[in-house]
Amino acid sequence: xxxxxxxxxxxxxxxxxxxxxxxxxxxxxxxxxxxxxxxxxxxxxxxxxxxxxxxxxxxxxxxxxxxxxxxxxxxxxxxxxxxxxxxxxxxxxxxxxxxxxxxxxxxxxxxxxxxxxxxxxxxxxxxxxxxxxxxxxxxxxxxxxxxxxxxxxxxxxxxxxxxxxxxxxxxxxxxxxxxxxxxxxxxxxxxxxxxxxxxxxxxxxxxxxxxxxxxxxxxxxxxxxxxxxxxxxxxxxxxxxxxxxxxxxxxxxxxxxxxxxxxxxxxxxxxxxxxxxxxxxxxxxxxxxxxxxxxxxxxxxxxxxxxxxxxxxxxxxxxxxxxxxxxxxxxxxxxxxxxxxx
Numbered sequence: 001x002x003x004x005x006x007x008x009x010x011x012x013x014x015x016x017x018x019x020x021x022x023x024x025x026x027x028x029x030x031x032x033x034x035x036x037x038x039x040x041x042x043x044x045x046x047x048x049x050x051x052x053x054x055x056x057x058x059x060x061x062x063x064x065x066x067x068x069x070x071x072x073x074x075x076x077x078x079x080x081x082x083x084x085x086x087x088x089x090x091x092x093x094x095x096x097x098x099x100x101x102x103x104x105x106x107x108x109x110x111x112x113x114x115x116x117x118x119x120x121x122x123x124x125x126x127x128x129x130x131x132x133x134x135x136x137x138x139x140x141x142x143x144x145x146x147x148x149x150x151x152x153x154x155x156x157x158x159x160x161x162x163x164x165x166x167x168x169x170x171x172x173x174x175x176x177x178x179x180x181x182x183x184x185x186x187x188x189x190x191x192x193x194x195x196x197x198x199x200x201x202x203x204x205x206x207x208x209x210x211x212x213x214x215x216x217x218x219x220x221x222x223x224x225x226x227x228x229x230x231x232x233x234x235x236x237x238x239x240x241x242x243x244x245x246x247x248x249x250x251x252x253x254x255x256x257x258x259x260x261x262x263x264x265x266x267x268x269x270x271x272x273x274x275x276x277x278x279x280x281x282x283x284x285x286x287x288x289x290x291x292x293x294x295x296x297x298x299x300x301x302x303x304x305x306x307x308x309x310x311x312x313x314x315x316x317x318x319x320x321x322x323x324x325x326x327x328x329x330x331x332x333x334x335x336x337x338x339x340x341x342x
Contacts, residue, residue: 027236028206034230037077038103044127046120052076052103053096055128058087065130067121068095071139071176071310073244075102075234078138081316086136089324094133096124098144100247106240112247114257118147125166132167136323138312142176143254143261149272150264170330172273172323175283175309178261179294180254182287204241206232218279218306221314265295271333273326274300275319277307299326 030038043050054076058064066086070078076095079086086093097104098117121144125133137145152168177183210228217223223231235241254261265272272295276288291300301322303311312319 027239028229028233030233030237031226031230033080033226034077034233037080041076041103043103044124046099046123049099049105049107051096051099051105051120051124053094053124055092055094056083056087058090058093060088060090062091063132064090065092065094065133066090067125067130067133067135068093069121069135069137069141069144070095070098070101071137071141072247072250073101073235073240074231077102077230077234078310078313082312082320085316085320089327090134092130094125094128094130096121098141100240100243102234102240103237106238106243108239108243108246110243110246112243112249114143114147114250114253117144118151121148122151122166130166132169134169134327135171136174137172137176138174139176139309140250142173142178143250145171145173146178146261146264149268149270150260153264153267153269156269168270170271170273170327171268172275172326174275174311174319175277175280175287177251177254177283177287179287179290180251180258182283182290183251184282184284184286204244209235216280216282216309218277218308218314220306221308223310223313227313262294265298268298271326271330272298273323274298275303275311275322276300277303277309277311277314279306280309282309299329301326 037054038052040056041052041054043052045051066089068076068079068086070076075097079095083093099120100106100110100112135145135148148166149168149171152166155165209232213228213231214222235244274288274291276283278285278288280287288300288302291298303315303318303322307315307318
């Protein structure tokens with residue numbers, strides 16, 4: 001056997017040992033902040049799966065409910081920095097860890113789907129006896145929000161529509177690739193969307209994760225070491241890192257069902273808004289231009305030039321201000337419309 005052959009075998013053995021060690025290494029411990037978040041949340045059953053969620057009261061009107069839908073690859077904990085502000089505006093704040101994320105179950109051989117995630121949220125809201133919501137979403141959650149909007153619009157058109165079904169009052173999106181033609185993939189993100197994704201997701205480690213996460217934040221709003229550790233711990237919980245390749249197929253769903261979700265915004269009978277961090281290397285300003293072109297009736301808020309992919313984490317106060325200004329506009333428009341009919 002030649003030198004090259006022996007070296008190839010040695011490299012294969014070393015790689016195999018490293019992969020084995022990584023896959024069998026225990027997940028990092030939860031920080032006190034994550035322990036508190038988990039202890040203050042609850043679980044509900046969706047079929048055979050347990051789904052984690054937060055449902056907390058606020059100081060706003062009792063009928064004012066906001067549903068927060070997180071992005072990929074994080075969890076409901078993303079909303080922690082705006083949670084107190086939302087409680088000051090709404091009577092009830094609800095946020096779930098979508099299936100495969102956070103503290104929810106993370107089946108490894110599951111065919112994850114945007115449609116299923118929307119169904120899970122509808123079931124959760126039904127279980128909680130919520131009839132009307134405002135939706136605030138980010139990234140992956142934007143596409144889930146648009147599927148919820150699409151279903152709401154379809155129910156409105158149905159001659160058998162039931163008033164007991166979920167009513168959506170507004171949708172506010174943030175930095176998501178819901179227009180797939182505008183996405184600029186990082187190399188690792190692209191590979192996860194391919195048929196190799198389920199295998200490649202097993203090769204990642206904390207250091208590659210830390211480097212990838214840091215790239216999508218603004219230049220002066222990078223996550224702290226503790227924040228990165230929390231993101232990693234939540235992803236590793238229940239072996240969630242091993243499910244990332246299957247979950248990442250949502251990018252292909254965005255392409256396959258683009259018209260369904262684009263038409264949801266174009267045909268929307270409720271206000272739709274986009275809060276946008278322009279330093280996002282994945283959802284570059286091309287997204288904003290295309291959004292304005294396709295959805296002339298929708299509105300947007302562009303944050304300061306240094307805010308990247310995670311606006312609600314990088315600049316929570318500006319996000320709250322933009323969201324509340326949007327809601328004030330929604331309320332004033334509704335009042336004007338009502339006054340015009342009297």
